[in-house]
Amino acid sequence: MERGSRPYRPAFPEPFARVVEALRRLPGIGSKTATRLAFHLLLSSDEERAVLTGALETLTSQLVPCRDCRNIVERDPGNPESPLRCTICRDPARDRAILIVVEDIQTLYSLEKSREFRGLYHVLEGRLSPLEGISPDKLRIRELLDRLNDPEIKEVILATSPTTDGEATALYLSRLIKPLGIRVSRIAFGIPVGLEIEYVDEITLIRAVEGRHPF
Amino acid sequence: MERGSRPYRPAFPEPFARVVEALRRLPGIGSKTATRLAFHLLLSSDEERAVLTGALETLTSQLVPCRDCRNIVERDPGNPESPLRCTICRDPARDRAILIVVEDIQTLYSLEKSREFRGLYHVLEGRLSPLEGISPDKLRIRELLDRLNDPEIKEVILATSPTTDGEATALYLSRLIKPLGIRVSRIAFGIPVGLEIEYVDEITLIRAVEGRHPF
Numbered sequence: 342m343e344r345g346s347r348p349y350r351p352a353f354p355e356p357f358a359r360v361v362e363a364l365r366r367l368p369g370i371g372s373k374t375a376t377r378l379a380f381h382l383l384l385s386s387d388e389e390r391a392v393l394t395g396a397l398e399t400l401t402s403q404l405v406p407c408r409d410c411r412n413i414v415e416r417d418p419g420n421p422e423s424p425l426r427c428t429i430c431r432d433p434a435r436d437r438a439i440l441i442v443v444e445d446i447q448t449l450y451s452l453e454k455s456r457e458f459r460g461l462y463h464v465l466e467g468r469l470s471p472l473e474g475i476s477p478d479k480l481r482i483r484e485l486l487d488r489l490n491d492p493e494i495k496e497v498i499l500a501t502s503p504t505t506d507g508e509a510t511a512l513y514l515s516r517l518i519k520p521l522g523i524r525v526s527r528i529a530f531g532i533p534v535g536l537e538i539e540y541v542d543e544i545t546l547i548r549a550v551e552g553r554h555p556f
Numbered sequence: 557m558e559r560g561s562r563p564y565r566p567a568f569p570e571p572f573a574r575v576v577e578a579l580r581r582l583p584g585i586g587s588k589t590a591t592r593l594a595f596h597l598l599l600s601s602d603e604e605r606a607v608l609t610g611a612l613e614t615l616t617s618q619l620v621p622c623r624d625c626r627n628i629v630e631r632d633p634g635n636p637e638s639p640l641r642c643t644i645c646r647d648p649a650r651d652r653a654i655l656i657v658v659e660d661i662q663t664l665y666s667l668e669k670s671r672e673f674r675g676l677y678h679v680l681e682g683r684l685s686p687l688e689g690i691s692p693d694k695l696r697i698r699e700l701l702d703r704l705n706d707p708e709i710k711e712v713i714l715a716t717s718p719t720t721d722g723e724a725t726a727l728y729l730s731r732l733i734k735p736l737g738i739r740v741s742r743i744a745f746g747i748p749v750g751l752e753i754e755y756v757d758e759i760t761l762i763r764a765v766e767g768r769h770p771f
Contacts, residue, residue, distance in 0.1 A: 351668035352643070354630040356618035359611040366604075368596050369589065380662050381583050383615060383628070390616075393578040394609045396571070400598060401605075403571035413598070415569040428567070447595050453566035 357383065409488065411464035411481055412449055429453075429462060436460045438495040442485065442514060444468050444507070448500060460498075463488065468501050468510040477513065485514070489521055496524040503530050503548070572598065624703065626679035626696055627664055644668075644677060651675045653710040657700065657729060659683050659722070663715060675713075678703065683716050683725040690721075692728065700729070704736055711739040718745050718763070 350372070353361065357379060364375035382390055404413045407427035414427040429435060439460030443449050444467060452458050465480045488494070497518050501507035515525045531549030532541050541549075565587070568576065572594060579590035597605055619628045622642035629642040644650060654675030658664050659682060667673050680695045703709070712733050716722035730740045746764035747756050756764075 351665055353665070354619060354628050354642075356611070356614050356630060357628055360615050363608040363611045366607075367593050369592065374584065376665075377584070377662075378582050379615075380660075382612060383619070383661075387616065389581070390612055392581075394612050396574040396578045397597065397605055397609050399571050400575050400594075401602070404569060404598070413569050413572055415571060427569075445595075446598075447592075450566055450568070450591075 410462045437493045441498040443500050468506045470506045500528045625677045652708045656713040683721045685721045715743045
């Protein structure tokens with residue numbers, strides 16, 4: 342057998358190889374990590390594996406999108422088809438005058454971690470992308486506009502990514518929302534907190550200069 | 557709410573938190589990675605998740621230990637209870653005179669990756685550890701001695717870890733095997749290949765000096 346430039350991998354028995362392959366498809370998991378995890382799972386007890394498979398099997402069956410913001414919320418076992426509102430939308434302490442538009446639930450939870458934002462959310466479930474065929478009707482834009490009928494809402498903050506598609510999405514939304522007499526703002530782009538300024542790319546740097554504020 | 561030194565984690569809905577927690581128990585997976593993977597799985601299709609859960613569910617039901625060496629081997633669907641021999645033990649091209657004793661299946665596959673070792677294996681399924689209550693009867697030592705009845709076997713290489721427990725296991729096995737008139741050897745310890753010598757600890761260094769060979 343000739344040695345190639347790729348490391349040789351001995352053939353695992355098929356049921357084991359299938360687990361390695363399924364794990365390797367997860368983001369950030371390479372062959373080596375997938376194999377290590379598969380060996381761990383192989384040597385785990387049936388109960389330990391059942392905890393993982395059981396959790397995965399009920400992941401989406403027990404979760405529904407929040408009726409208002411599309412955050413995830415646990416299904417009501419007594420009434421599985423009823424549309425539910427998430428803990429944030431139900432929280433009477435939240436500021437109902439401010440709504441922040443995010444692309445995904447991850448960003449929602451990142452913002453929640455800061456414990457600084459006290460308004461409500463709206464999850465778009467993506468961003469406009471002509472190249473990937475993601476047109477406005479693929480996103481939760483109609484639901485957003487429906488929510489903006491609520492006279493309590495005074496400001497919408499657009500927190501889509503600082504990418505071409507994210508910027509286009511923000512621009513598109515701002516044009517829809519401004520005519521409604523609601524204040525529209527865009528999150529600031531600049532130097533990430535804690536980062537040495539010399540490592541920051543020039544586009545971020547000029548955005549930080551443009552976004553300067555009085556000291 | 558007071559800010560502690562640990563980062564605040566917003567409460568996820570229970571079915572989602574359960575997946576994060578199950579993933580976090582895997583080796584080398586922290587909270588952040590577990591959350592990232594859980595979001596990926598949440599947004600995956602039912603089919604994609606089923607590939608993973610299906611593979612996990614058949615992982616041990618379809619695998620049995622090799623009758624000879626305890627490597628994993630796929631169960632025979634036609635005869636699920638029959639004891640099977642793994643592809644290595646069945647391979648007529650392997651050198652049946654040399655048997656290498658390893659602690660676990662991972663080490664077996666690491667050695668297979670090198671494509672240099674052509675003998676057979678024996679997986680101990682652990683190493684002796686008085687502190688953890690692992691006595692000789694907890695390991696596959698009786699099975700090893702049974703195999704050594706085969707007059708074809710001329711040498712046993714002990715490839716347990718260079719730790720106190722691994723060394724004790726090797727010593728214990730060598731005392732059992734030597735009286736059988738079989739050559740017993742221990743794998744060499746020294747400088748890992750490719751590592752700058754200045755980064756090697758002094759114990760490894762002195763073992764490398766002790767294990768020197770003519771140039």
